[in-house]
Amino acid sequence: MKWSIAAFLILLIFVSSCATTREVKDIQYQEAKNFRLAKLDMNEPEISMDLQFYNPNGFGLTLKDANVNLYINNAYIGKAFVSRSFDVPGRDTFLLPVTLIPDLKGVFPNALQLLFNKEVLVKLEGSVKAGRGLFITVPLHYEGRQKLNVF
Numbered sequence: 001m002k003w004s005i006a007a008f009l010i011l012l013i014f015v016s017s018c019a020t021t022r023e024v025k026d027i028q029y030q031e032a033k034n035f036r037l038a039k040l041d042m043n044e045p046e047i048s049m050d051l052q053f054y055n056p057n058g059f060g061l062t063l064k065d066a067n068v069n070l071y072i073n074n075a076y077i078g079k080a081f082v083s084r085s086f087d088v089p090g091r092d093t094f095l096l097p098v099t100l101i102p103d104l105k106g107v108f109p110n111a112l113q114l115l116f117n118k119e120v121l122v123k124l125e126g127s128v129k130a131g132r133g134l135f136i137t138v139p140l141h142y143e144g145r146q147k148l149n150v151f
Contacts, residue, residue, distance in 0.1 A: 025056040029124065029142045030093070038099060047102060050095040051080075053088075060090045061132050068126030068140055070100060073117075075109070078102035082128070122146040 030052040039046035055061075064085035070077045080100045088094055124142040129135040 027088070028054045028056065029144075030054055031146065032122075034095075044101060045104075047100040048097065049100060050097055052093060052095055054093045055088050055090055058090050059132070061088050061130050062086065062135075063088055063096065064129050064135065066096075066098070066126065066128035066140070068098075068124050068128075071123035071125070072120045074121065074123070076103055076106040078106070080124075080126075119145050119147055 032049050032051050034048075034050040036048045037045065038048040062085050063082065066080070066082040068080045070080050078100050080098045082096065082098055086096055088096075122142070122144060124140055126140050127137050128140055130138050
């Protein structure tokens with residue numbers, strides 16, 4: 001009986017300390033850069049790029065298993081993914097290397113528009129697993145104007 005009361009008190013202290021922790025802030029997308037052609041294949045080419053983010057939290061974490069749909073000017077461009085786990089520093093800017101498999105049906109009709117526009121509407125929709133030891137799936141939603149600097 002004494003053991004169950006002690007276990008309950010320890011559990012209560014643990015839960016109350018978790019509830020008083022600071023609010024976790026979203027990682028902020030900043031820009032895409034360093035575009036590279038990773039695989040030249042007419043059926044399924046791969047484009048590598050670095051996505052720049054800022055982590056406003058005072059702690060680091062690990063990202064893995066990111067799967068994100070990319071839209072430019074509301075046209076589906078393709079699926080971006082992260083092929084390995086990546087450590088994110090706290091209160092710092094970082095580059096996340098991703099691979100994009102473009103949907104050629106969505107890219108070709110919009111290619112001229114993308115090349116001649118200085119700014120485009122970028123939309124990211126998907127999820128990423130994030131954590132420190134224990135990983136949870138976090139939805140990812142971003143929409144904003146972005147200067148397109150492919151060259």
